[in-house]
Amino acid sequence: MRNFLQAFLFFCIWFVLAFFIHKNVTHASTSSQNNLVNNNHDKTDNTTKLETKKPVLDSIASNETYTKVNLSKVDTALYIMPFTEKFVTSKNNKRVIFPRKFFYFKDSIFNYLNNNPTKEIVIEGQYTTNESLPDGENFGNKRAKYLKELLVRYGANSSRIKTTNKLSEYEYDPNGYYADGITIYQKNLSNINKEALEKDITNKTLYSYFGDNNFKPDRSLQTYTQEVKNYLKLHTNKHITIIGHTDNVGDEEANKWIGLERAKNVANYFISQGIEASKITTISKGETTPITNNNTKQERAKNRRIEIQIN
Incomplete structure (x- = not known):
């Protein structure tokens, strides 16, 4: 009988000890899992914020927020479209270079034209004296046409995109680049264009x-x-x-x-x-x-x- 009581007492002590050990391990595991979930959730939120945070065209809603200019080669009442990035031109090259984060350019123009049926776009390319061509063309006009072709291939209506050029004696940087060689304007459609x-x-x-x-x-x-x-x-x-x-x-x-x-x-x-x-x-x-x-x-x-x- 005495041996039985000793065995029973030992069993009870072992059971209680095992219960507390299991409880503590489970709690620690649950806490660790919760922390992992919370950390992953935070990472997911941060990733989502980074992925969805895309540059947009500033102040697209009304003319009042644009800078007004007058150009002799096109109609008056032009308004500069205020992109947050610059179009980069290269010395003696008709193409236009886009900074990597300027990927939104085509979408911005595409959506702007679709949402503003009474507007049209004017693309002005600058060029220097030594960038005039024998056939009467110049690199400013070719750069503007290059951008227009990109927009038309993207789906924009070519009849709502005009091109022009401007002689401007600027200087390229030591690597042969200039970061302000293109300006894009918006203006009201003329009656003829309508x-x-x-x-x-x-x-x-x-x-x-x-x-x-x-x-x-x-x-x-x-x-x-x-x-x-x-x-x-x-x-x-x-x-x-x-x-x-x-x-x-x-x-x-x-x-x-x-x-x-x-x-x-x-x-x-x-x-x-x-x-x-x-x-x-x-x-x-x-x-x-x-x-x-x-x-x-x-x-x-x-x-x-x-x-x-x-x-």
Whole structure:
């Protein structure tokens, strides 16, 4: 009996000791896990803040915040667009260099034009006397055109981007760079440019991958859709006709069906962006109205198009 009591007492002491050890270890493990989670959470928050903190175009909302200037080669009432970074030009080179953190430049212009239908952009490139070219051109104009080409390839409407140049006797740094060789202005569209833009909106030809199963609108279509929306707000009685065209490869009836499907893809995108379905008609002319021969790959690509008419 005595041996039994001793064994039982030893068991109780061992049980209590084991319980406290387990409790302390569990608490320490839980605290460590919580600290790890909190630390990871803090890191995630910091990472998110770093990733989402992107430079933006300053003071984009109104003319009053811009610096007003007058240039003889273009209309008056120009306003400098205040980017936080500078465009860098290189000695004896028509290209323009972008600082790494200036990646937002194209998005800023693209979005500005889409959100301000009565505005246009003027790109001014500076050049020195020894940067004039024999054909009457100069590096200032070529640099401005270089930027315009980048913006147009990105999806901006070329008819709303003008280029100009300015003779300026500045000096390049020892490495051959100058950090203020480009200025971008915004101004109101003139009446002449408004008429040209309206003609472009109401009779548009688009080239894209309209036939892909995973149809995704490119930036050109995004820009045009916004222009159509703005136009229809002013002309509420207008109607849109979307016409699909193909090359002559394959069966004629099949091509007519393909052309219609491509037109429907564009129509569905218009509708998804807020244009009323009742204002849109889709038709197809298939291969019957080519704008060039179908002899080469390049010619066939020109015939695969979408025509949009607004009347």
